[in-house]
Amino acid sequence: MTDIAAANRKCLRRLQASTAMLVGLRPAREVVPGLDAGRVVLHAGPPVAWERMCGPMRGAVIGAALFEGWAKTPDDVMAMAAAGELTFDPCHHHRAVGPMAGIITPSMAVYVVRNEAFASEAYATINMGLGKVLRMGAYDDSVLERLRWMNGDLAARLDAALGRAGGVDVKSLISQALAMGDEVHNRARAATSLLVRQLAPHVAATAGAAGERALAFMGAGDSFFLNIGMAACKVALDAAHGVAGATMLTAMARNGTEFGIRVSGTGDRWFTAPAPKVQGLYFAGYGPDDANPDIGDSAITETAGLGAFAMAAAPAIVQFVGGSPKLAFDTTLEMYEITLGEHETFKIPALDFRGTPVGIDVRKVVETGLVPVIDTGIAHKQAGVGQIGAGLSAAPMDCFIQALEAVAAGRQA
Amino acid sequence: MKPTASRLLAGPPRVISLGIETFAETLADLGVAVTHVAWRPPANADPALAALLGRLEAQRETIERANREALTRLTEGEPVLVDCRPAREALDLPDRTVLHAGPPLDWAGACAPMRAAVLCAIRYEGWAANDDAAARLVADGAVRLAPCHDWGAVGPMTGMVTATMPVFVVENRAYGNRAHATINEGLGKVLRFGANDDSVLARLRWLMQEAGPLLGAALRASGGIPLRPLMAQAVRMGDEMHQRNVAASALLARALMPHLARAGGKHGAVARVAEFIGANDQFFLNLAMAAGKALADPALGVSPSTLVVTMARNGTDFGVRVAGLGARWFTAPVLTPVGLYFPGYGPDDANPDLGDSAIVETIGLGAVAMAASPAVARFVGAGGVAAALAATAEMREICAGEHPHFRIPMLDERGTPVGIDVRRVIETGITPLINTGIAGRVAGTGQVGAGVVRAPLACFEQALAALAVTEDA
Numbered sequence: 001m002t003d004i005a006a007a008n009r010k011c012l013r014r015l016q017a018s019t020a021m022l023v024g025l026r027p028a029r030e031v032v033p034g035l036d037a038g039r040v041v042l043h044a045g046p047p048v049a050w051e052r053m054c055g056p057m058r059g060a061v062i063g064a065a066l067f068e069g070w071a072k073t074p075d076d077v078m079a080m081a082a083a084g085e086l087t088f089d090p091c092h093h094h095r096a097v098g099p100m101a102g103i104i105t106p107s108m109a110v111y112v113v114r115n116e117a118f119a120s121e122a123y124a125t126i127n128m129g130l131g132k133v134l135r136m137g138a139y140d141d142s143v144l145e146r147l148r149w150m151n152g153d154l155a156a157r158l159d160a161a162l163g164r165a166g167g168v169d170v171k172s173l174i175s176q177a178l179a180m181g182d183e184v185h186n187r188a189r190a191a192t193s194l195l196v197r198q199l200a201p202h203v204a205a206t207a208g209a210a211g212e213r214a215l216a217f218m219g220a221g222d223s224f225f226l227n228i229g230m231a232a233c234k235v236a237l238d239a240a241h242g243v244a245g246a247t248m249l250t251a252m253a254r255n256g257t258e259f260g261i262r263v264s265g266t267g268d269r270w271f272t273a274p275a276p277k278v279q280g281l282y283f284a285g286y287g288p289d290d291a292n293p294d295i296g297d298s299a300i301t302e303t304a305g306l307g308a309f310a311m312a313a314a315p316a317i318v319q320f321v322g323g324s325p326k327l328a329f330d331t332t333l334e335m336y337e338i339t340l341g342e343h344e345t346f347k348i349p350a351l352d353f354r355g356t357p358v359g360i361d362v363r364k365v366v367e368t369g370l371v372p373v374i375d376t377g378i379a380h381k382q383a384g385v386g387q388i389g390a391g392l393s394a395a396p397m398d399c400f401i402q403a404l405e406a407v408a409a410g411r412q413a
Numbered sequence: 414m415k416p417t418a419s420r421l422l423a424g425p426p427r428v429i430s431l432g433i434e435t436f437a438e439t440l441a442d443l444g445v446a447v448t449h450v451a452w453r454p455p456a457n458a459d460p461a462l463a464a465l466l467g468r469l470e471a472q473r474e475t476i477e478r479a480n481r482e483a484l485t486r487l488t489e490g491e492p493v494l495v496d497c498r499p500a501r502e503a504l505d506l507p508d509r510t511v512l513h514a515g516p517p518l519d520w521a522g523a524c525a526p527m528r529a530a531v532l533c534a535i536r537y538e539g540w541a542a543n544d545d546a547a548a549r550l551v552a553d554g555a556v557r558l559a560p561c562h563d564w565g566a567v568g569p570m571t572g573m574v575t576a577t578m579p580v581f582v583v584e585n586r587a588y589g590n591r592a593h594a595t596i597n598e599g600l601g602k603v604l605r606f607g608a609n610d611d612s613v614l615a616r617l618r619w620l621m622q623e624a625g626p627l628l629g630a631a632l633r634a635s636g637g638i639p640l641r642p643l644m645a646q647a648v649r650m651g652d653e654m655h656q657r658n659v660a661a662s663a664l665l666a667r668a669l670m671p672h673l674a675r676a677g678g679k680h681g682a683v684a685r686v687a688e689f690i691g692a693n694d695q696f697f698l699n700l701a702m703a704a705g706k707a708l709a710d711p712a713l714g715v716s717p718s719t720l721v722v723t724m725a726r727n728g729t730d731f732g733v734r735v736a737g738l739g740a741r742w743f744t745a746p747v748l749t750p751v752g753l754y755f756p757g758y759g760p761d762d763a764n765p766d767l768g769d770s771a772i773v774e775t776i777g778l779g780a781v782a783m784a785a786s787p788a789v790a791r792f793v794g795a796g797g798v799a800a801a802l803a804a805t806a807e808m809r810e811i812c813a814g815e816h817p818h819f820r821i822p823m824l825d826e827r828g829t830p831v832g833i834d835v836r837r838v839i840e841t842g843i844t845p846l847i848n849t850g851i852a853g854r855v856a857g858t859g860q861v862g863a864g865v866v867r868a869p870l871a872c873f874e875q876a877l878a879a880l881a882v883t884e885d886a
Contacts, residue, residue, distance in 0.1 A: 179788050180650040180652075180660045181649055181660075181822070189646075189650070190660055190663065193663035193664050193666070193667045194659075194663045196663070196666060196667045196670060197663045197666035197691040200666060200670040200673075200674075200690075201683075201684045201687035201688035201691055202684070203670075204674055204677065204683040204684040204687045205683075205684035207674075208677070208683070209674055209675055209677065212671045212674040212675045213671075215671040216671035219667035219668065315822035315823050316822040324825065349651065349786075349798070350787055350798055350823055352797045353791075353797075
């Protein structure tokens with residue numbers, strides 16, 4: 001019989017040993033497995049059929065299909081989806097992750113993040129910024145124009161810049177950002193600034209004055225880095241996935257309808273429960289009645305020891321998600337109760353450089369009754385409105401109970 | 414009611430101990446509950462200083478009113494980075510003048526890094542072909558030395574500014590004044606640490622010919638970059654902006670890069686400048702200093718305020734200027750920092766402290782904001798989180814207020830201590846703490862470490878005496 005402790009140690013060791021080099025930006029059809037043919041639409045979270053998709057995810061599917069030129073009008077897209085002419089699949093099944101709706105289609109450019117320790121890769125699209133954005137389900141002409149520019153001109157310039165730079169060490173950049181008040185989920189201001197600073201000379205050298213829009217776009221919002229950080233987390237957790245007997249989580253993801261987790265030792269199976277509501281602060285004019293249930297693959301950051309797990313590194317975040325700085329410290333301290341170890345690279349100055357809690361153990365979650373906390377944005381339940389707030393959500397305990405049962409059943413078999 | 418003495422004997426004693434800890438310790442050893450109050454007689458029990466404090470006490474209300482005004486000026490200014498141009502244009506700085514850090518410098522008593530930097534700056538300007546000729550020009554008075562502070566500028570470490578060097582221009586839009594600082598040269602062999610070889614000269618020429626003009630064009634096109642919100646943001650990101658400027662430098666780069674891309678005709682030049690900025694985590698230091706001077710200058714001359722508006726070191730002396738006492742310097746021999754050394758160096762290699770950079774402590778950043786930056790506490794060898802919190806807490810004892818804009822998330826958004834009050838320094842005996850780089854004492858060495866240093870108490874004693882005299886007048 002497999003020794004669970006040894007399996008978990010192996011799992012955590014693989015996560016800790018993983019590297020994350022951002023090496024380029026390529027069209028998804030060229031690099032993402034399974035996107036080279038057909039009308040494939042990848043989405044956030046565990047599998048979900050068109051009929052059960054929430055508003056923001058449907059809106060994002062419409063925008064992506066219009067961008068791809070598969071249909072001329074939103075109605076046509078909806079008819080195609082209902083007729084089964086679009087193939088839906090989770091990003092997670094394709095070594096990819098996407099924030100909020102998380103839509104990836106073949107013509108979109110994706111970052112290529114390479115884990116050199118395990119010769120694997122992970123992918124994520126370019127973050128679109130704030131306001132009307134595809135990931136929140138917006139699909140008007142301004143969104144389509146930006147999609148065309150981002151996936152054309154911007155992607156080509158960034159790919160050339162990354163080539164000239166010889167890649168960017170994302171793991172090291174995240175560890176610096178943690179010392180600068182980011183938790184790299186809802187706050188990526190430092191990481192974004194450090195990335196811009198690092199890439200700017202290469203953008204200037206390869207694009208000249210035409211790099212102005214690229215540089216302005218990268219620096220305009222604080223979340224430009226988020227997607228890259230997510231890909232870095234994915235590529236590390238994929239390396240830890242599939243260790244027989246291990247009870248460590250390798251994914252937490254939401255599709256706006258359901259919350260799903262995957263466990264290293266139980267393969268590619270999802271354990272799901274209805275997606276929770278987010279508790280947080282709303283932008284002016286919005287309230288809890290407008291909120292969509294929790295959505296997005298971005299909880300991959302918490303799974304890798306960032307986000308709410310690293311909240312003590314980012315006490316300023318409570319102004320955004322609600323609560324007091326003490327909440328930030330308490331959240332991190334509580335997450336040590338359900339994790340297998342402390343991150344060797346991601347450290348928190350305010351805790352005297354203690355590593356962030358990392359490696360969520362299904363057994364510890366069920367035993368303590370403490371569920372993972374996730375630091376997240378709140379999307380409007382209607383397609384196209386966009387982000388209306390930010391807050392904290394709690395992973396549903398039911399996912400963990402199912403996972404524990406599956407682990408136990410696997411051991412009896 | 415029973416007589417007092419017998420009541421005392423009726424129950425166990427409840428003891429409060431003041432001052433010397435021995436009494437409390439002895440009682441505690443005997444198992445007696447005791448509350449100890451750390452108390453020292455004011456001004457280290459110096460009767461002369463206590464008398465001076467007493468004289469100022471008579472004017473308390475007038476002084477407090479002036480201090481409130483000075484504190485408002487220190488904290489409510491709006492520094493905006495508007496330009497980068499040669500010192501000759503920005504400061505009207507004539508040829509054959511070398512500006513240096515700190516209070517006025519006696520050339521004969523100048524430390525080795527300062528001498529090396531002055532002579533190198535003269536060679537850079539082409540006023541002399543070698544150090545010997547340059548030294549003669551200074552000795553003969555053919556090249557004039559003056560403090561940066563007297564020319565609307567501030568300089569880190571040796572603080573060299575000469576006519577052709579490009580300087581950043583920071584405009585305080587709330588009060589209409591301007592302050593200036595050179596472009597930070599980066600790490601390693603740099604003029605500000607007294608390095609003086611050909612690599613130093615080559616970098617200075619590149620800054621003059623390519624980086625300065627390009628930065629100037631980008632900044633003019635940008636319409637100005639507001640620095641106070643950027644600095645407030647950087648405090649929230651773990652910078653104290655003296656020995657740690659990584660967040661501020663990255664935020665500035667992010668704001669500046671699109672303008673740089675637009676301003677640059679030649680791709681190569683933009684890329685070189687962008688690379689130079691991106692490679693230096695201390696790039697923002699000089700801007701924090703220029704912003705500091707732009708913020709502090711409007712408070713100079715608010716009478717009879719007892720708040721410190723300048724702290725600066727020239728490698729020999731430490732100088733302080735006080736809001737209510739105008740441009741007058743109060744100086745004392747500067748101390749040598751205590752800290753961590755780069756591999757191969759130790760305390761014997763350290764020069765006494767130098768640079769105008771203590772302006773950042775004057776405006777509520779640097780060591781006084783250590784709690785915002787546990788990472789810097791490590792870098793300067795001041796210990797961990799607890800030590801960082803203690804440093805900021807100690808500085809609150811000598812400061813008049815809390816910064817309304819520079820707030821520390823970890824302290825529940827409490828503002829950094831700001832407005833060092835000469836009276837409180839004397840009363841408590843606590844001198845301002847400064848985070849600083851350590852220059853090698855041998856000319857040409859460069860930086861050998863980083864650490865903390867205290868301002869010498871004697872500066873504040875002199876300032877207190879001057880304040881008391883002014884009050885009597």
